[in-house]
Amino acid sequence: xxxxxxxxxxxxxxxxxxxxxxxxxxDRAPGRNDLIAAGVLSLLVLVLVAVAAIGLATGTExxxxxxxxxxxxxxxxxxxxxxxxAVMEPTRWGSLTLGIGCLIIPVLVLRLQQIASVTGA
Amino acid sequence: MPDKxxxxxxTRPRDAALGSGLGRVLLLVYGVFALSAxxxxxxxxxTHFDEAPLAYLLSGFAGLVYxxxxxxxxxxxxxxxxxxxxxxxxxLVGVLAIGTLTVxxxxxFPDATVWSNFGSGYGYVPLVLPFIGLWWIxxxxxxxxx
Numbered sequence: 001x002x003x004x005x006x007x008x009x010x011x012x013x014x015x016x017x018x019x020x021x022x023x024x025x026x027d028r029a030p031g032r033n034d035l036i037a038a039g040v041l042s043l044l045v046l047v048l049v050a051v052a053a054i055g056l057a058t059g060t061e062x063x064x065x066x067x068x069x070x071x072x073x074x075x076x077x078x079x080x081x082x083x084x085x086a087v088m089e090p091t092r093w094g095s096l097t098l099g100i101g102c103l104i105i106p107v108l109v110l111r112l113q114q115i116a117s118v119t120g121a
Numbered sequence: 122m123p124d125k126x127x128x129x130x131x132t133r134p135r136d137a138a139l140g141s142g143l144g145r146v147l148l149l150v151y152g153v154f155a156l157s158a159x160x161x162x163x164x165x166x167x168t169h170f171d172e173a174p175l176a177y178l179l180s181g182f183a184g185l186v187y188x189x190x191x192x193x194x195x196x197x198x199x200x201x202x203x204x205x206x207x208x209x210x211x212x213l214v215g216v217l218a219i220g221t222l223t224v225x226x227x228x229x230f231p232d233a234t235v236w237s238n239f240g241s242g243y244g245y246v247p248l249v250l251p252f253i254g255l256w257w258i259x260x261x262x263x264x265x266x267x
Contacts, residue, residue, distance in 0.1 A: 082149060089145045093141075101149065104153060
């Protein structure tokens with residue numbers, strides 16, 4: 001959970017968040033490229049979550065497995081949910097929705113790392 | 122989405138639906154809090170309820186308030202607006218009351234809720250959110266029949 005993949009996901013999410021917040025501040029609706037970028041971030045998060053899930057299945061010990069699994073599901077669904085809301089909102093608020101979605105991803109990843117570091121072993 | 126009509130206004134009219142514009146951003150944020158507060162309470166209540174029953178019941182209550190606010194915003198209309206108005210007001214009172222109580226006397230609240238210390242564990246978003254929510258709902262007063 002605590003590898004370069006997590007760091008890459010956090011950095012990508014933060015960079016995108018700055019971009020979307022800037023777009024929102026400049027009164028721009030999310031464009032096609034913005035949504036593609038959100039899709040790429042979703043894929044990155046999907047890979048991260050898949051790696052963590054495989055780790056769980058192959059015997060990594062996590063103390064609070066229910067919470068960890070809940071966070072995994074939330075994390076993987078999060079950017080697509082923000083993206084879905086943003087598609088329905090072709091205004092600056094759509095860009096803000098994507099921006100806030102990208103700001104929450106690092107929080108979720110850090111929480112996952114926190115929970116994973118408290119091993120049941 | 123390609124910009125088909127660049128002259129189209131990017132802001133919505135004031136009487137647009139409660140769940141559009143900034144309302145949709147609020148919907149996402151309230152949804153996040155509905156999920157995180159409820160899930161937290163569920164874990165607390167199901168795994169170690171005896172340790173701090175009052176705090177955990179409060180946690181559950183906070184979760185339900187966020188769920189109600191989310192539903193109200195998503196539903197819109199006069200009913201949705203009323204649900205959102207009531208739940209945002211409870212949320213404001215709750216975060217101020219619990220925030221003050223936990224700062225003054227932490228004995229009664231040995232374990233944290235979303236509203237403990239004015240939501241400091243959640244970047245103080247729980248403190249700011251009801252103000253934004255109430256302002257948004259207030260701005261969406263239904264038009265009087267003319």
